[in-house]
Amino acid sequence: xxxxxxxxxxxxxxxxxxxxxxxxxxxxxxxxxxxxxxxxxxxxxxxxxxxxxxxxxxxxxxxxxxxxxxxxxxxxxxxxxxxxxxxxxxxxxxxxxxxxxxxxxxxxxxxxxxxxxxxxxxxxxxxxxxxxxxxxxxxxxxxxxxxxxxxxxxxxxxxxxxxxxxxxxxxxxxxxxxxxxxxxxxxxxxxxxxxxxxxxxxxxxxxxxxxxxxxxxxxxxxxxxxxxxxxxxxxxxxxxxxxxxxxxxxxxxxxxxxxxxxxxxxxxxxxxxxxxxxxxxxxxxxxxxxxxxxxxxxxxxxxxxxxxxxxxxxxxxxxxxxxxxxxxxxxxxxxxxxxxxxxxxxxxxxxxxxxxxxxxxxxxxxxxxxxxxxxxxxxxxxxxxxxxxxxxxxxxxxxxxxxxxxxxxxxxxxxxxxxxxxxxxxx
Numbered sequence: 118x119x120x121x122x123x124x125x126x127x128x129x130x131x132x133x134x135x136x137x138x139x140x141x142x143x144x145x146x147x148x149x150x151x152x153x154x155x156x157x158x159x160x161x162x163x164x165x166x167x168x169x170x171x172x173x174x175x176x177x178x179x180x181x182x183x184x185x186x187x188x189x190x191x192x193x194x195x196x197x198x199x200x201x202x203x204x205x206x207x208x209x210x211x212x213x214x215x216x217x218x219x220x221x222x223x224x225x226x227x228x229x230x231x232x233x234x235x236x237x238x239x240x241x242x243x244x245x246x247x248x249x250x251x252x253x254x255x256x257x258x259x260x261x262x263x264x265x266x267x268x269x270x271x272x273x274x275x276x277x278x279x280x281x282x283x284x285x286x287x288x289x290x291x292x293x294x295x296x297x298x299x300x301x302x303x304x305x306x307x308x309x310x311x312x313x314x315x316x317x318x319x320x321x322x323x324x325x326x327x328x329x330x331x332x333x334x335x336x337x338x339x340x341x342x343x344x345x346x347x348x349x350x351x352x353x354x355x356x357x358x359x360x361x362x363x364x365x366x367x368x369x370x371x372x373x374x375x376x377x378x379x380x381x382x383x384x385x386x387x388x389x390x391x392x393x394x395x396x397x398x399x400x401x402x403x404x405x406x407x408x409x410x411x412x413x414x415x416x417x418x419x420x421x422x423x424x425x426x427x428x429x430x431x432x433x434x435x436x437x438x439x440x441x442x443x444x445x446x447x448x449x450x451x452x453x454x455x456x457x458x459x460x461x462x463x464x465x466x467x468x469x470x471x472x473x474x475x476x477x478x479x480x481x482x483x484x485x486x487x488x489x490x491x492x493x494x495x496x497x498x499x500x501x502x503x504x505x506x507x508x509x510x511x512x513x514x515x516x517x518x519x520x521x522x523x524x525x526x527x528x529x530x531x532x533x534x535x536x537x538x539x540x541x542x543x544x
Contacts, residue, residue: 161470197305
């Protein structure tokens, strides 16, 4: 079993899928206990095609073993892991959705100049396109290819700026040697700031080992205060997630020192809305909300959209974004009640998504099990139904004009597509 699990993160797609088939065969043969599948869903699982410890095949295995009923791939600027994810879903017998996440430019809208859901840069926000019809994968890949190239150029400049900070401390990075090998760029994957910082984490551990020497380096050489759970994690030399936890500290405290504003790699929000409309995908604004205590330890306490949330909803509604995605585990009850109420006012589709990019994260969102979030489970099955229908005929997409005319009441439309999503013989 261990051999097959290790192979799930190999370099070749077909080898990864073969390992997944072997593992599922062991489950069916009784060699591995069959996981208890519940009603949990997750539409926002990052894979190694952006930043994650999991290939698409490994992500599906983890989701399957965790007991998820459905899973959705969501990589930054890349859809190149989607076909593997679809095939992996068929192997484990799980409903899946495919999507892509990207940063877009709101500067030419009334939201220009505001800090949205991106802690590093005003006017720039994360949006997601969910339920991409399988016939449109190539079109999405072609759209994002130049933005991935622009991102490489900026990554190289940021790596140089980071070296100005780290080289005097005895640490230096080579983008091609240290950063790119941590990514799937050879197969169309994107490279993010997390890849750069993960390379730094590995350099720090290689030089100082683990434990108090690392904490001392962070505090004395880089001026980063290590407190709370981060201190406990980094003091533990047996911590199996050590380099990822170190990455979280660096992302929270170091990014501002080498970050370079994203420009060419961030399309205007209207371009991405037009793309979603053209391919029959569902574009969503990713609500973050003011952060007080970051669940994953990679964000500082900071204010985001909450002070102008009503205005934000008005603007994105006018732009043509009719869906909100949010993470129940990351927000207070007050924030969640407010976001749900605004979605009801605007008749926005609500999608859940607990972004998975660290091995410390659970694939199960306990907060989402509350009855008040049952709508998010229904929405996921409707999303699967949309993806099935739109793959067969783009005119059957959830937000296509004729579909909205036929099912003008949002909840009725959700129920219709949920039935399609749960159907094994949809035609």
